[in-house]
Amino acid sequence: MLVSWHYKYRGSPMDQIDPRARWIFSFAFLVAATSTWNSSMLAVLFLIAVIWYSLGRTSWKETRRGWTLVLIMLFTMIVVNTIITGGGAGGVVPEGGQLVWPEGLRLFGKLLKPGLTVDRIWFALCQLMRIGGISMFFILIPYTMDSRSYGATFSKLGLPDKLAYTIELAIRFIPSLARSFSITLDAQRARAFELDDVKGGIVRKIGRIAPLIIPVTMNAILSSEDIANAMDLRGFGQRKRTWLFELKYHWWDYAVIAFGLLIVAVSLILVYGYKLGAFTVPPFFYQLFQ
Template sequence: MSNKLFSYNILDTPIHRLSGLTKLIGFLLLTFAVMFSYDIRVILAITLFSFYVLKMAQIKYSQIRIMVIYVAVFILINMVLTYLFSPEEGVKIYGTRHELVRIFGRYTITLEQILYQVTKALKYVSVIPLGIIFLLTTNPSEFASSLNRVGVNYKAAYAVSLTLRYFPDIQREYIDISLAQQARGLDLSHKAKLVDRFKNALVIIIPLIFSTMDRIESISNAMDLRGFGKYKTRTWYNSKKLAKEDFIAILISFLIFLLSIFVSIFINKSRFYNPFI
C-alpha cells in the first residue's frame, strides 16, 4: 500500500541480522551520548556514523521521505523559535560575543549563537537516523521477545508487538472512514475553522473507536482461546540468541557513549565545546 508511515522491511544486511535487543541497547546508548554532549565535533562524528549505518541497512530515501519531511519541518521551527526567544543563548553559554550582523533591537547574529544552534540541530539530525534504523530493521515480535528477556513483563512486551501488528489495519480503516465522511461533506482542509475541524474530527474518530473496539474483542478472544496468559512466562518463536556480532555492536555503541562522556569531562571540562576562548 502507498500509505504506510513506517513498516518493518525484510532484508538481509548486517544491521537486520542483529538482534532486536542489540539494536535497542545501541539506540539508547548513542542517544544518551548525543543528548549529553554539546560538542559539535563529537556530534558530527556520531552523525556521520549513524548515516553510515543507515546506508549499511540499505534503507532507501523513498521509504522514509514523509518522516524526513516532518523532522525537517520540526527542526526548522525549533531553530526559529529558539532564536526568537533567546537570541543571546550562545553568548550566555560561551561567555564571549562575536557579533556579525545586527537585525534590530536585541536581535543580532553572533558566531556563538550560530554554533549553539547548529550543534542543537545536529543533535536531532544524528539521532533520527538511528531511530529510523531501529524501527525499519527490527522484526517487532523479535523485539518483543528481547524486551521480555531483559525482564519486561511478557504481556507488556507483547502489547508492543500487537500494536505494530494492527497499526497498519487501523490506519487503513481511518483512511476509509475519513474518505466516506468527506463524501458526506466533511471538510478537513485548513479552510475550516479550528472549532469546526475539531468537531469534524469526531465524525471520523467515533466510528473508528467503535470499529476498533469490535476488533479488540475478537483479537482478545482469539488470544484467550489459544492460551495467552496461561503461565507466568512464555517462550518465543522468534527469539534470537545474541551472537558475536551483537556483542561487537553493543561494544561499539558503549565505546562511543564513553567517548562522548570522556570528551566532556576531560577535554572540554563541561558539556559544551568552546572554541571562542
C-alpha cells in the same frame, strides 16, 4: 486505505544486526549525544551516526518523509531560535560574545544591527550535529527493522510479557482496523457525509470527524471482549511466553553492544570526570569573522 510498513529486507549490514543490539546501541548513542555540547565530541558522535545510518542502505526517496519532519524541526530550532532570535542558545551559550556584524549590516539601503554572535553560529553547528546524529539513528528504525520483531525484541530486553504482547497485538490489529476505518468512511460518504468541504470554525470541523472516529472505536471495543475471552481460554499470561520471531545474538551483536556501552562510558568520563562537556568556541572560528 492501504496501511503498510516501510520495512523491507535489503540485505544490508543493518539487516544482520539483532534488533536488541540495535535498540541498546541507539539508546547508548542518545545518552552520549545528550550528555555534551563539546563540538569535538559531537563531531565524533556525528561521524558514528553517519556510518551507522549508511549501514541501513536506505534511499533518500524512501526516507524523505521522515527527513522532512526533521528538517522542519532543525530549521525552527537552529535558524529561527538560535540564529535569528538567539532563543535556542539560551542557557548553553554565555551572554554577549563576538558579533558577526559589529558595524551593522546594510540590507536594502537600511542599516540593521543584528545581534548574531560567532558563538551562536558555532552553537547552531553543534545543534546540527547533535540533532542530526540522533535523527539518523531513530529515523532508520521504521525502514530497517522488521515490525514482526518488536514484541519478541522488547520481551527479550526485559519488558514484561504482557506489555511486549500488547505491542505485538497492536501491530496485528492495524490492518483490520485500517480496513474498518476504510469501510466506515465509505459508508458515511454514501450517506452524504462531507469531510472535505466543511464550513465553520475549528470546533465544527473537528466535530465532523466524529462520525468516523466513533463507529470505528466502538466496533473495536465491542470485538475486544471476544478476543480477551479467546485469549483467556487459551491460558494467556499463565506461563512465560514464547515468540514465533526468533532472535539470536551473533558475535557482531555483542561487538555493537560493547561499542555502545564504550561510547556512553567514554562520554560520561569526559563530561563528568574531565569536565569537557561544556560548550566552547574554538579560537580559529573567532578568527574567521575578524
